[in-house]
Amino acid sequence: MQDDLAADATAAAPIVDPAHARPHTTRDEYRSAVEQARAAAAAYYAGEQNLLDDADYDALYARIVASEREHPQWRTGDSPTAVVGTVGGDVEHSSPMLSIGNVFNSEGLRDWAAKLDRTLDRPVTRYTVEPKIDGLAIAVRYTEGRLVQIATRGNGYTGEDVTSQARLIAGLPQRLSAPVTIEIRGEVYMTDTDFAKGCDLRLAHGEPVFANPRSAAAGSLRAQRVYDVPLSFMAYAAHGVPAEHAHSHSAVIEHLGTLGVATTAQSSAGLAVCADIDEVTAAVAALGARRGELGFGIDGVVVKADLTTDQDQAGYSTRAPRWGIAYKFPADTRTTTLLRIDVQVGRTGVITPVAVLEPVQVGGVVVTSATLHNFTDLQRRDVRAGDTVYIRRAGDVIPEITGAVPDARPADAEAFSPPEHCPRCGGDIDRSNLRWRCARGRACGEKATLLYYTSRDAMDIEGLGDKILDALLAAGHITDAADLYALDVPTLAAMDRLGTVSATNLVNSIAATKTRPLSRVLTGLGIRMTGRTLSRRIARHFGTMDAILAATPAEWEQVDGIGSERATVILAELAEVAPLIAKLAAHGVNMTEPTGAVSTAATSAETSLPLRRPDGSPMTVVVTGSVPGLTRNQGNEAVEELGGKSSGSVSSKTDFVVVGDGAGSKATKAADLGLPILNADKFAQLLTAHRTGDHTTTTEILTTLTPA
Structure with a gap:
């Protein structure tokens, strides 16, 4: 994590830190912003389609804070800075479910820690660092170990009873492992896998896909449907914990785990206990770096003073605890306009729809395009040019469109029509799989395939550029990579702009690649679902092309990074290019990996x-x-x-x-x-x-x- 995420902001990124936000110029502007924020919060807490994405809401909130700081007389009782949410309920909370303050960079985090030290008049004893789950806060009451009530956070003082939905929530047992009376607080959320399942269930029942995992969890917790959408729970606090387990936050979380409740400490994110703010900063950076690998959404990290004595001494402000703070990450889900849908044809003939977007910053990166997966999925989701769409990007994941905002669709938006013929060659399309492909396969993209084979990352043939390839293809001298090795000086010298010297150099350059290692040949073949790194791994694992072609699916799954699904695709690809491999071998192209790099198992030579x-x-x-x-x-x-x-x-x-x-x-x-x-x-x-x-x-x- 960079020290200051805000330093990388661009015009595509809203200002979400109140310290840098611009106040409104008039009271009417301020009131309009408050009303917009209240409406967005109502939709957010109800789990409906979001009116604003997280970053835009945070930017709106930041301007409200800046305005109230500049003009304190404008502040009203319904300001989002004064209340947690807008939707209350019939269940009164045993103590208010307050929000928590935010910081947006390490400087803000250190400032908060320094202020807390001043409040205590001494350094904080130690801290905890845990994920800020992007879900819906709930309070769960157990009596003598039996779950008796679940209430949403609501407006912070009263919430809605959602006990009937308890059966859906993994990590929240009907009975604890001990007959204790306790109130546990935490987040209901949806894992990445369950979000995909939930969207499929929605589509199967004729409903639009969820906007994002957070709204999916919130809406599903309230909804009574004919189908069940899987949910999960993670605890972050409790009331009524025995004194021997209540001396620190980390001890409380550990105790909840022994009762059978899922906690932040048990999750893939974990709970870190830190001695000082330097360790806290490192732990925050470490969790931020793993954000895309957790399997569930987090929108930041929560830092707390660990010891209960420190928390008690620090106390609360009117809105939030002084002993805790949230370090907010850049939003990994944003909304933007889908400008158009392009169709791309890859070098292996795969035909893919791609969304071209109004630039928007997602997860700290400006995104201008996103995957639409495949045509079947695109038609089911009914995403159209002109739509306001949700863009999701977690960690280093390729940006994807998770859905559209139905109410924002232009009246003249037309449904996308998939191509009838291959956009590149005009040929037939093979629609037998989810990922459509030109019926000509690699032959459709023969030039792209050849360019990839000759590129620096593959066989690295010097002097063979775009124009020469065009001329060779037009003249019918080559149809695939193996034909390059049959070229001679007279043939090349007779071509436009190629004399005898240049032709000789090119023939020698092509011949020199015959000794490239097997990993380079594999890379040049452009096998789907592989790349440079995996090609090297495959070559080192099997050692020879003969071993690769003879390997069974089970043997392929022994290669690091290859599962059953990828193995199936690779085997099909190898079968398709087998004639080309044979032609290359016949021309004397090397089909082995250097002995020092060959490894078929964790042998003693390998471990050394x-x-x-x-x-x-x-x-x-x-x-x-x-x-x-x-x-x-x-x-x-x-x-x-x-x-x-x-x-x-x-x-x-x-x-x-x-x-x-x-x-x-x-x-x-x-x-x-x-x-x-x-x-x-x-x-x-x-x-x-x-x-x-x-x-x-x-x-x-x-x-x-x-x-x-």
């Missing part, structure tokens, strides 16, 4: 590789910046040659980061997470030592790994 753990598993390494003597891809290949697993993103699962000249945000993130760093010069020395068999030097270099 520098970047292998004793159990044979690879270390995860990120290379950022330049490594002396290596290109970017060669740097990644070197990681795998050394036995490691190359990754393009830094996270808490990264073992260490290689940092060279020109390193950027990845080096910064490594520093934030406190990951070990290896200088690029040392990494180059490590590679040389490994290749020369100098095991003493490799060991010495790896012992120099130091935290950022």
